Amino acid sequence: MQIESQERDDVLLKRSAKGDEEAFTLLYRRNQAQIYRFALRMTGRAWAAEEIVQDVFMTLVREPKKFDPTRGPLAAFLYGIARNRVMKHLERQPREFSLEYRSGDNGTSEIEVPDERTPAHWAELHERRDCVRAAVLSLPLEFRETVVLCELEEMSYEEAATVLQCPVGTVRSRLHRSRALLLAKLEMLRNAPKRANAGY
Amino acid sequence: MNCEEFVNSGLASAAAAGPETAAAREHLRTCPECAALYARLLELRGELRELGKASTQAATPSRVEMRLRQEFRTRHKTDKNRDRAVVAGWMLAAATMVLAAGSMVVWQQRQGNHVNPTPAPVSVSAVANGPELGGTLIAASDDEQFALIPGALPGLQDETSVVRVQMQRGALGALGLSVNDEQASDIVQVDLLLDTDGQPQAYRLAESTD
Numbered sequence: 001m002q003i004e005s006q007e008r009d010d011v012l013l014k015r016s017a018k019g020d021e022e023a024f025t026l027l028y029r030r031n032q033a034q035i036y037r038f039a040l041r042m043t044g045r046a047w048a049a050e051e052i053v054q055d056v057f058m059t060l061v062r063e064p065k066k067f068d069p070t071r072g073p074l075a076a077f078l079y080g081i082a083r084n085r086v087m088k089h090l091e092r093q094p095r096e097f098s099l100e101y102r103s104g105d106n107g108t109s110e111i112e113v114p115d116e117r118t119p120a121h122w123a124e125l126h127e128r129r130d131c132v133r134a135a136v137l138s139l140p141l142e143f144r145e146t147v148v149l150c151e152l153e154e155m156s157y158e159e160a161a162t163v164l165q166c167p168v169g170t171v172r173s174r175l176h177r178s179r180a181l182l183l184a185k186l187e188m189l190r191n192a193p194k195r196a197n198a199g200y
Numbered sequence: 201m202n203c204e205e206f207v208n209s210g211l212a213s214a215a216a217a218g219p220e221t222a223a224a225r226e227h228l229r230t231c232p233e234c235a236a237l238y239a240r241l242l243e244l245r246g247e248l249r250e251l252g253k254a255s256t257q258a259a260t261p262s263r264v265e266m267r268l269r270q271e272f273r274t275r276h277k278t279d280k281n282r283d284r285a286v287v288a289g290w291m292l293a294a295a296t297m298v299l300a301a302g303s304m305v306v307w308q309q310r311q312g313n314h315v316n317p318t319p320a321p322v323s324v325s326a327v328a329n330g331p332e333l334g335g336t337l338i339a340a341s342d343d344e345q346f347a348l349i350p351g352a353l354p355g356l357q358d359e360t361s362v363v364r365v366q367m368q369r370g371a372l373g374a375l376g377l378s379v380n381d382e383q384a385s386d387i388v389q390v391d392l393l394l395d396t397d398g399q400p401q402a403y404r405l406a407e408s409t410d
Contacts, residue, residue, distance in 0.1 A: 019276040021269060028265060036260040053260045057268050061275055129254065132247045151245070152252035180207075182248075183240055 009074035010067070017064035028057055031075060034153065035082050041148045042086045043093075044137045052085040072162055079163040083145065090141065135185040143178040150175050201227040206234050346393050346402035350376035353401075363392045364406060375400060 007023075009030070015023035035056055039049035059066065059081050067077045136147055142164075149160040150171065157175075161168045201223040228235050370384030389406035 016272075019279070021272055021276075024272050025265070025269060028268060032265070033259045037255055037258050040255060040258055050261060050264055054264050054267060057264075058271060061268065061272050128247060129251055132244075132251050136248075136251070147248070151248040152255075154249075154252060179241060179244065182244055183237075186244065 010069040013060070013064055013067060013074060016060070024061070027060070027074075031078055032057070034075065035078055037153065038079065038145075038148060039082055039086060041136070041152055042144060043089055044133070048089050048093075052082055052089065055085050056081045076162045076165075080165070083164075086145075087141065131186055131189045132182075135182050135189060138185055139178060139181060143174055143181060146171055146174040147178045147182070203227075203231060203234055206231070207237070346391070346404045348402050349400055352399075359396050360401070361394050363394055365390055365392060372403075375403065377403075 007026075009027060012023045012027045016027055032053055036049050036053045039052040040046060043049060043052070056078055060078070067074060071077075136144060136152075139147060145164065146160065149155045149163060150157065155163070157168045157171045160171045164171065201221075206224060206227045228238055366387060366389050368384065369386045369388045370379050370381075372388075372390065373379045373384075391404040391406050392400040393402040393404075395401050
């Protein structure tokens with residue numbers, strides 16, 4: 001049976017629950033990338049993101065009835081499971097951040113666009129990006145997920161509020177606070193090598 | 201607008217869509233510190249956007265999809281087997297019920313047969329008016345058939361027993377049979393057909409002992 005690509009997620013999920021593998025596959029392909037990116041940006045580890053995506057969709061296979069379409073879209077439900085898994089992962093891991101996803105996932109996580117700039121320029125760009133990434137990963141969890149959703153995933157405040165299950169105002173204030181924290185952390189990270197070179 | 205107000209409110213709106221309010225714009229023009237902070241914020245947003253773009257194409261490795269589809273198949277195959285087992289279980293239970301009901305009906309029919317006797321395993325010929333022993337009875341026993349004792353119901357139950365007794369012919373009178381007085385002292389062997397209560401239902405004169 002051919003499934004129309006525009007079919008709604010909840011309809012696909014119902015079919016999937018009845019054993020329609022094609023419906024499940026379409027559902028997975030439609031949603032996996034955003035969940036993977038979220039997990040990757042939250043944990044900084046490709047292997048952890050992979051595990052989290054697998055857990056999220058395994059829940060969908062095993063307990064499809066957990067999803068209640070009256071409470072929001074399927075994507076929000078999947079994000080909810082992913083957030084729980086991320087939290088569990090971070091609780092297990094030591095407090096350190098990884099820069100793994102710069103070239104993670106077999107080198108496909110980051111798409112490099114070749115241009116005419118010099119290697120030195122690229123090195124500087126990578127360094128700056130690593131600093132930003134490290135600063136994001138060092139944010140407290142609730143600020144980190146707000147930055148990941150609103151800044152990196154470019155969701156609207158309303159969409160982020162649905163995913164985070166909080167009021168839009170909370171998203172706005174968390175983002176404001178996150179930016180201030182990021183500015184401070186970036187300043188600290190960028191000045192650290194200078195201080196070290198200066199003999200501090 | 202002072203610096204604190206700008207940081208608390210103006211910065212957010214400025215970061216969202218540029219310095220929208222006149223007050224924020226005015227403060228940015230007059231305060232180099234806030235202008236520098238705003239510039240850093242814009243730079244940060246640019247860097248975050250870059251970081252976001254850098255991993256936009258990130259996707260789960262295809263092995264995850266394979267694993268999930270395998271799990272999906274296994275799960276639904278198991279579910280189907282479980283459904284089949286449940287159906288088979290119900291069918292078995294239904295068959296057992298039918299069998300039990302059938303057995304019950306047969307048993308009840310058999311019980312009914314006890315109440316309404318059908319042809320008995322031992323053939324009995326009814327002797328209408330209590331034939332006189334020594335005459336008719338001998339003929340009755342010749343063809344190995346029992347004769348009903350007067351007062352007994354015609355037909356016999358399934359579970360009967362035959363008892364052979366030796367007695368004086370005159371004692372047969374106690375069973376309601378008429379006995380010739382001249383032969384009353386003769387010793388005879390009589391087969392008595394007893395019902396489940398031990399009551400004689402029919403008799404057969406075996407042979408005279410004299």
